[in-house]
Amino acid sequence: AENWIKIGDTPDEPDREELLFISDSNKVMRIRYLLGQMFELKSYSESYNSFPAISSHVTAYGRIYLWQLIQVAGYGNYFYCDTDSLIVNDKGLDNLYCMINDTELGMLKLEETLSHLVIWGLKDYETDKKTVIKGIRKNAVSLGNGVYQQELWPSFKGIFKTTNVNKYMVKHVTKHLTREYTKGTVDNSGRVNPFVLV
Template identity: 60%
Template sequence: MGKIGNCPDEPDRVEICFQAGHSGVKQIRYLLGEIFELVGYGECFNSFPAIAAHVAAYGRMYLYNLMKITGEGNYLYCDTDSLIVNETGLKNLRSQIDDRLLGGLKVEETTNYLNIRGLKDYSTETKEVIKGIRKNAVKLQDGVYEQQQWPSFKGVLRSNEANIYKIKKIIKNLNREYTKGTVNPDGSIVPFVLDETARLPLQF
């Protein structure tokens, strides 16, 4: 964003401008009495994405290594920074558990009940995790919740009522179709495997 002028009496908003004789559009933002033009989406000064990419990749490989230590069939679910394992898997990970060591594992919860419905969507005896559903949401029926929606900064500007912040109630219907692999009748998952011998025809 680059400042291009002042507009003390203009309401906050975003406008899409079409220029005669030019292809494409231009985005103008009116904000707090000033006018800004979107000039691009490049990296900010001193930004170095390679560091974040390396940290994220290292974390994935570290989690994969923990899964190998746990042993196939002993881990039930993995998230960005955690594993849900059975008793045998926990024993195999004992050497990696140290809640005082940076990067070490710690046991967050022990449960006799676990219902895994999909990615970031599971329940234990003491908690329920559902991505996109607030903790204070009201369950209307299985897979249907009512909750508050707090608009983002962009959403407020696009509403053309930037001087009013509206919190509204919405109904969220969950689509719990699993698309990362084949679900077997016993609930186990067979992941999709890319056939590297297959060659798609080149299209020009």
């Protein structure tokens, strides 16, 4: 979290954020004018009642469990995995069958059966029923091969980077997907071979 300290009152100043470069000491100050007051960013700290070690261990355990499921599915029987899901072929499904139970905590649930799957990369795939593309909204307009237009709603911080903080401006942005896979080398069959570190 950012720790802002009030350093003064500025009733006639418009809301904005500034970076001040102090030349003789090579320091940078971040100043925020907000609702007639002036604040300085003093430090960053963990939020109150936050303890990231718990979520880190839960995430690590989930990744280990997912890796164990991939091993049970068997080499060549899985196509894709995400944080909480696996896409496998019929043989992989047979191997995982004893771990499938729709209602029991910690077990797998069969979400859907696919006849069509195109995987472009991480969080970027297309099935019979849905298209998942990280960073692209569901209501985005496709303009062509890997080109999408969507609305960009600015965050609280983003508002301070505009010239007029009294107006909330929703912009339209065009995103171009390169779809270049960078987590390994893809051979002609589509199989991903991991990088070898020497």
